[in-house]
Amino acid sequence: MGRLLLLARLVVGDIKRRRLQSGLLLAMIAATTATLTLALALHGVTNDPFARTRAATRGPDVSGLFEPGFHGNAGTLAQFVALRRARGVVGASGPYPVTRIELSWRGAHVRTHAEGRDTDRSAIDRPLLTAGRWTAPGGVVIERSFADALGLHIGDTVSLNGRRFAVRGIAVTSAVATSDPLIWLTERDLIALAGEHPSLWYALNLKLADPAGAPAFANAHAGGPDTAWALESWQAVRADDSQTIFDEQQLLEVGSALLVLISIAGIAVLVGGRMAEQTRRVGLLKAVGATPGGIAVVLLAENVLLALAGTVVGVATGWLLAPVITQPGASLLGSAGSPALAPGSVVLAVGVAIAVATAATIGPALRGARTSTIRALNDPARPPQRRPRLIALSSHLGGAGLLAVRLIARRPRRTLLGIVSVTIAVATVIATLIERHAPVLGMRVAGNVLAASRQTSLDHVGNVLSAILLAVAAVNLVFATWATVLDARRPTALARALGATPNQVTTGLAGAQLAPALIAAILGIPAGLVVFAVAGGNPLRANPPVLWLIAVIPATLIAVAALTAIPARIGAERPVAEVLRSE
Amino acid sequence: MHEKTSVLSAQGLRKEYGKGAALVRAVDDVSLDVAPGESVAIVGPSGCGKSTLLYLLGGLERPSAGTLALEGRQLEQMPETGLARLRRHALGFVFQAFHLVDELTALENIELPALLAGSAPRAARERARELLDQVGLEDRAEHLPSALSGGQRQRVAIARALANAPLVVLADEPTGNLDSTATTEVLRLFGQLHAGGQTLVVVTHDERIAATADRLITMRDGRFVGETKLAGGTARGLTEMAGLEG
Numbered sequence: 001m002g003r004l005l006l007l008a009r010l011v012v013g014d015i016k017r018r019r020l021q022s023g024l025l026l027a028m029i030a031a032t033t034a035t036l037t038l039a040l041a042l043h044g045v046t047n048d049p050f051a052r053t054r055a056a057t058r059g060p061d062v063s064g065l066f067e068p069g070f071h072g073n074a075g076t077l078a079q080f081v082a083l084r085r086a087r088g089v090v091g092a093s094g095p096y097p098v099t100r101i102e103l104s105w106r107g108a109h110v111r112t113h114a115e116g117r118d119t120d121r122s123a124i125d126r127p128l129l130t131a132g133r134w135t136a137p138g139g140v141v142i143e144r145s146f147a148d149a150l151g152l153h154i155g156d157t158v159s160l161n162g163r164r165f166a167v168r169g170i171a172v173t174s175a176v177a178t179s180d181p182l183i184w185l186t187e188r189d190l191i192a193l194a195g196e197h198p199s200l201w202y203a204l205n206l207k208l209a210d211p212a213g214a215p216a217f218a219n220a221h222a223g224g225p226d227t228a229w230a231l232e233s234w235q236a237v238r239a240d241d242s243q244t245i246f247d248e249q250q251l252l253e254v255g256s257a258l259l260v261l262i263s264i265a266g267i268a269v270l271v272g273g274r275m276a277e278q279t280r281r282v283g284l285l286k287a288v289g290a291t292p293g294g295i296a297v298v299l300l301a302e303n304v305l306l307a308l309a310g311t312v313v314g315v316a317t318g319w320l321l322a323p324v325i326t327q328p329g330a331s332l333l334g335s336a337g338s339p340a341l342a343p344g345s346v347v348l349a350v351g352v353a354i355a356v357a358t359a360a361t362i363g364p365a366l367r368g369a370r371t372s373t374i375r376a377l378n379d380p381a382r383p384p385q386r387r388p389r390l391i392a393l394s395s396h397l398g399g400a401g402l403l404a405v406r407l408i409a410r411r412p413r414r415t416l417l418g419i420v421s422v423t424i425a426v427a428t429v430i431a432t433l434i435e436r437h438a439p440v441l442g443m444r445v446a447g448n449v450l451a452a453s454r455q456t457s458l459d460h461v462g463n464v465l466s467a468i469l470l471a472v473a474a475v476n477l478v479f480a481t482w483a484t485v486l487d488a489r490r491p492t493a494l495a496r497a498l499g500a501t502p503n504q505v506t507t508g509l510a511g512a513q514l515a516p517a518l519i520a521a522i523l524g525i526p527a528g529l530v531v532f533a534v535a536g537g538n539p540l541r542a543n544p545p546v547l548w549l550i551a552v553i554p555a556t557l558i559a560v561a562a563l564t565a566i567p568a569r570i571g572a573e574r575p576v577a578e579v580l581r582s583e
Numbered sequence: 584m585h586e587k588t589s590v591l592s593a594q595g596l597r598k599e600y601g602k603g604a605a606l607v608r609a610v611d612d613v614s615l616d617v618a619p620g621e622s623v624a625i626v627g628p629s630g631c632g633k634s635t636l637l638y639l640l641g642g643l644e645r646p647s648a649g650t651l652a653l654e655g656r657q658l659e660q661m662p663e664t665g666l667a668r669l670r671r672h673a674l675g676f677v678f679q680a681f682h683l684v685d686e687l688t689a690l691e692n693i694e695l696p697a698l699l700a701g702s703a704p705r706a707a708r709e710r711a712r713e714l715l716d717q718v719g720l721e722d723r724a725e726h727l728p729s730a731l732s733g734g735q736r737q738r739v740a741i742a743r744a745l746a747n748a749p750l751v752v753l754a755d756e757p758t759g760n761l762d763s764t765a766t767t768e769v770l771r772l773f774g775q776l777h778a779g780g781q782t783l784v785v786v787t788h789d790e791r792i793a794a795t796a797d798r799l800i801t802m803r804d805g806r807f808v809g810e811t812k813l814a815g816g817t818a819r820g821l822t823e824m825a826g827l828e829g
Binding site for chain 1: 685687695700
């Protein structure tokens, strides 16, 4: 009990002493777990609203569309309608006439799937009005996600095949997937709009005794490849409605994987810095009788505690944010609400956070614990590494270049972590640029406003992710520079005593970040293509402007220079005498 | 009057830390003129302000008051960049803690000031080898500081201080971390430098090294409290006196 109390006191005391570092570590873990939680929470996020909509609209188990000439020509309308009496069917509505009608509104021209319905009171598939009233001559009812995508409201006047119609109502249905813009008209208006030689199709809705067997029923009655009709089970409609969420989920999974990587890099630098500062504390603890194991536990506990706190913040944030970026779409009733978070998902998020913190801590913690007491009390600087080739190369680079390369050479691990971090940030930017040019969904087809709406939703998720990744990368960079400044305070003070100017030292410190950033910017271009491919895009089809991609390299260097300039300048202006006297 | 013949001149130099009741005068109204080729030793107890004075003379700290000139150029108002450039060519530092770069070999440490001053790498390397020979460590060129004894490290540090042939070498307790044998090595080296006409200002509390100087200044509580001219003290003579001849 006493030991636990001591452990808690040591941990809390140290966290309080290094509030900024602790806060940054917590924020980094929170960002990672929030994204991971979002990705995990999206599994099946549309199930609930779809079921609600299906119940409220008496959704069919199988919906069929008789489309001679589109699917095939085999089979007659009578045979299609006879499906009402097929084995297992317990209820039906339709056939309703259907045709393609061009809806025009404020410059947008959309080919819609128009259904003739004089009443919404059918036994099966009873569209639910969420605003306004049902169809009447000269009036049209618009499916809600379509109305949202176009910005249509009750009372607006749209043009259908050149004729003006008033928007009378807005409704939802679970009979058809929302990838098709859907409207309802009176049968008479529909036939009138279809023209003198109407090519009418027919929609039929079926209720089965065994709803779960709907896919099998649809398969069994779909006929051959030439059949004039297509049947779709309610499960297929649900899957189609989930597609947007699926794409977002895929994007979030890629994003959280990248965030985990970038966080490991950042946390390793942070924890490494914390550990380096704790050498004397380790010596003191040993001097008063703490065992190496006990010290390792103290150091580990501190970071694991921060990881747990970060996870709580991250899981809560992810859970609260989920509905914001994963609206199931207006095609379904209600919003998704805060999606149910399975215990497994929480455990996974916690596990990832603790694994990241532990992986970054364990090495330095064990090293710290094994350090001899006297050595630890003397608080020696971590011995730098010697890279003879880089040292020889740096001799030819003049003052600032010499300092930069030698700073890189003495801490290769930190340099590598910096490269990883910036590569991920650059890859994110590249993937985003490519995506703008060749959307993942590949659906920016003129007139397909629903697809565009889905793409916008996806872009939104992508932007949020990119912003988080870039913010974390920026924090990493500033912290890595600061760690370099602290670590190099003696060599840089010495360099100034030997004649290096403050500008040379500033440039050297910033250059120690810029040179790896150049490598990272170059690596980031192919890495961005990989990220784009993993997120569901086709890089071969993307064909982004080469100039854009090349421009990312100088842009990265400018961003890195801007982010590192201030900590580097502060480092260069430290009083030389003070540093040299303290060593 | 002094400035015309002095290579280094300080007049009314003062350095203060803190404010109000916590004000500390580390260096208080100190005046000093160092002639070319002269060796000056500043002695005094720990905390009397010797090291602070040395850092002021080297432009590593700014004085709170007073004037400071190196070869007639005023240092106290000189921008940091100007001071850095001046340090490259006019000043060499030797520290008690050596301050060698851990990951650089002896040779690489010695050539560092020349490289920072913009010398060609080959020229810097040749000069470093000459200096390494001069300090008797030609067989330790590729050794890292961790593989050198204390005395050897300080000899490398002295060689580094000479890399750009400075007007003045400023040494802060150069034997403070050394045993007797290593102290002898360093004393010999300072004796050689002095004999070669190198201007030296050495801060020390080691009487043996102080005795090698042309002039001995005693410092207490930030002030000069005594000055003694020594008649031609040489490293050899004094090491013999101190019984360190080995």
